[in-house]
Amino acid sequence: MPGRDVTLGTIQRELTAFARRARHKAAQIHPDLSLVTYSMLDHMQASGGCRGIDLAEHFLLDKSTVSRQTAVLERLGLIVRAADPADRRGQILRPSAAGLRLLEEAHRQRRETFEERLADWGDEDLERFAGYLRRYNAEG
Structure with a gap:
């Protein structure tokens, strides 16, 4: 049975390979979308819209990184902005119709x-x- 260091090294390599594929x-x-930008769009959809913060x-x-990434999404027509009803100075970001179509296609491809x-x-x-992944991500 391999030692803990060897096993942790294997986990690190395999998760790195997983991230590269993603x-x-x-x-x-x-x-034009990075994994981070796509993930932000996905989070906006999953949360029903959110603020940049x-x-x-x-x-x-x-915040400046988020601002740059959301500017890309907006330039591509993948998000829309609306006034935040809880704070008139803020804006809620949501996927546009084009953004929702892109997410739907991405989810279909990932599932396949x-x-x-x-x-x-x-x-x-x-x-x-699935249980190990949930446990790993919950402990972050």
Whole structure:
């Protein structure tokens, strides 16, 4: 049985490979979107809209980075801005119709990829894998 250091090294390499594939897939979906920008768009949709500061807090990013990324999304017509009813000075960011279509296509492609990569896995393996991912992400 490998030692803890060897196992942690394997986990690090495999998660790095996973991140590389995710960045590559994001570029295939839309060449002008980075994985971070796509993730922000996805978060806006999942949260029903949010402020830039919410994105900065969620992704642990500087406000200026979020501002640049949301400017890209706006320039591409993928988000819309609306006045924040709780704070007239703020704005709520939401995916536009084009942004929602892009997210739908991205989700479809991701699902196909997962189905292909995990086709040989049994239900118990999938459930364990999903549980480990939830546990890993919850402890962050």
